[in-house]
Amino acid sequence: MxxxxxxxxxxxxxxxxxxxxxxxxxxxxxxxxxxxxxxxxxxxxxxxxxxxxxxxxxxxxxxxxxxxxxxxxxxxxxxxxxxxxxxxxxxxxxxxxxxxxxxxxxxxxxxxxxxxxxxxxxxxxxxxxxxxxxxxxxxxxxxxxxxxxxxxxxxxxxxxxxxxxxxxxxxxxxxxxxxxxxxxxxxxxxxxxxxxxxxxxxxxxxxxxxxxxxxxxxxxxxxxxDFALIKSIVRLSLPAGCEQALMDLGWIIGSFMLAGLGTVPFAAHQVVLTAESLSYMPGYGFAVAATTLVGQNLGARNPDGASANAVTAARMALLVMGGFAFLFLALPGPVVGIFTSDPQVASLGALCLRIAALEQPSIALEMVFAGALRGAGDTRTPAMVTVLSTWLLRIPLLYLSVYVLRFGLPAVWVITALDWSVRAASLTLLFRMGHWKQIEYA
Structure with missing residues (x-):
């Protein structure tokens, strides 16, 4: 059911x-x-x-x-x-x-x-x-x-x-x-x-x-x-807005850094991003379900039901996105070939897509548990986890990799996988702690 x-x-x-x-x-x-x-x-x-x-x-x-x-x-x-x-x-x-x-x-x-x-x-x-x-x-x-x-x-x-x-x-x-x-x-x-x-x-x-x-x-x-209601909407939405703004800024800065790798690596990066975006869709769908069901169960004074729905959604997301991980590991060449015919871009993109396969379980957990916390009214925790991981982990490591150590594009995707893993582990742990069950708002 x-x-x-x-x-x-x-x-x-x-x-x-x-x-x-x-x-x-x-x-x-x-x-x-x-x-x-x-x-x-x-x-x-x-x-x-x-x-x-x-x-x-x-x-x-x-x-x-x-x-x-x-x-x-x-x-x-x-x-x-x-x-x-x-x-x-x-x-x-x-x-x-x-x-x-x-x-x-x-x-x-x-x-x-x-x-x-x-x-x-x-x-x-x-x-x-x-x-x-x-x-x-x-x-x-x-x-x-x-x-x-x-x-x-x-x-x-x-x-x-x-x-x-x-x-x-x-x-x-x-x-x-x-x-x-x-x-x-x-x-x-x-x-x-x-x-x-x-x-x-x-x-x-x-x-x-x-x-x-x-x-x-x-x-x-x-x-x-009702100004109290307006205040509640703004208070709950503000962390999500700040999260989106800082994510966009981080994306822009990251793009400027990656441009320094050269034309072929940057093109390969865009190809892999496009291919991987297909796998985000089931994660997004299960996150929407988790947001809705956690909120509705809490409204019905059923926190255990809220937790059960979120965990089940996470398991379903893991199963589906695990399928994408297998596809990216087993057939990276044909997948990348859909988006480019350049042999250099395709070869580098296939390697990076294999690395991207390793982050699929983390993306599934991050999306679903972030959605579950937002459904409970805890919009600050996902925002803080995303912003801290992006700005204290991903951006500094990208700078170190691109400008100091002069590593190539595969290292960038290893850093991206690490970023997703940290965010997923943090949100899973914070969700399991259950503080969101006691949140009340107007």
Whole structure:
């Protein structure tokens, strides 16, 4: 029964991530036809825009935990109030993000060492997509609301609609079909912005109508704004936002370091990252299930049930991601060959993918137990573990490996595996200690 419940929550989240990956593939396929400069600009612009959005959308961590606990307690009205306050916060934050992105898009793009033409096009992309920031945040927070309520199929369905809308608009605007002018890279940016607005409208219509059983009354929220509830959402979400921001900064610094290894190693690193990202999806799905079920069981005053669900989710994640580990160990060449035909890149990438296989169990445990702690309302512990491991272990060791000892790319992946192992061991131990069972919040 527990396994079935976990599986029913996990598989829609995995499929949702696959659909988002499909959007990335379509972007590359369409924009890649325009040339190297537009492709680089869209890649850079999308990375900057969504990095900012994901930092602020971390406020869904607080909403998800509060809603899961309210659902577990059978209090649908409170769940609706939490959702309403979270949406208002998302829209206000989105307005600020829109202003900042539009004002500083050019300055941020100029920080990256690309030729001026690429920097200019990236700034244009960021400004256009930035106009949809408020809608993007409401959309992502809305997904978090549905996950907290255990309705993981709704974000999946919205993602499926997003694919249809995005691909259709992008094809028409990039290449100038159905009487529209060919806008090239700008068409890709407009398609992304329009898709975010569309998804936001779908999510809001579902929440305001109450057709899913979870209803948000905007009039009630505006008439009786609960500042204590807003404080709880912000307090629970702030660690997750800081975690995301510091992770993004660490990723950028790491990328600058790895660029010093040379073109072939850097290309091989990107190939392995892309291949390994496929294995993250089941871990993400089981983490979503753990977050939801831990929160709901605690809301129902059943901490033992919460623990049992989290441990079972971790075991299921280990089993599935263990399969990816076997694949990466046994067939690294064919896997890497999907993404590159360069023999040097493929050879180095295959070696690193074998090393990446060793970190799959650690990734499974880290994702699930971090999700379980967030579901309990303990958003600080996963944030602290991630930030400390990244900045006190991974970044210093990368600097030592690349600039001092002059080791190659395989050493970088050994360091990455060590980082995941430390995070997984820490979160597993902290979860087992059980302090999260006593957490109470408004």
């Amino acid at each position: 527990i396994r079935r419940r976990i599986f029913n929550l996990a598989w829609p989240a995995v499929c949702e991530m696959l659909l988002y990956m499909l959007l990335d593939f379509v972007d590359v396929a369409f924009v890649g036809r325009l040339g190297a400069r537009p492709l680089a600009a869209v890649g850079l612009g999308a990375q900057i825009f969504f990095s900012v959005i994901f930092i602020f959308s971390a406020m869904s961590a607080g909403a998800t935990a509060l809603i899961a606990r309210a659902i577990g307690a059978g209090d649908m009205r409170r769940a609706g109030r939490v959702a309403g306050h979270a949406l208002i916060l998302a829209f206000l934050a989105g307005g600020v993000v829109t202003f900042v992105i539009y004002r500083f898009a050019g300055d941020v793009a100029a920080l990256f060492r690309f030729e001026p033409a690429v920097q200019h096009l990236a700034a244009v992309y960021i400004r256009i997509t930035g106009l949809s920031a408020a809608f993007s945040l409401v959309y992502f927070i809305g997904n978090g609301i549905f996950r907290g309520a255990g309705m993981t199929r709704i974000p999946l369905l919205v993602a499926a609609l997003a694919n249809v809308v995005h691909i259709g608009i992008e094809y028409v605007l990039i290449f100038g079909k159905l009487g529209f002018p060919a806008l090239g890279m700008r068409g890709a940016a407009i398609a992304t912005a329009c898709t975010q607005v569309f998804c936001c409208c779908v999510v809001l219509s579902l929440l305001f109508s109450g057709v899913t059983g979870l209803r948000v009354s905007l009039k009630e929220v505006l008439r009786s704004c």
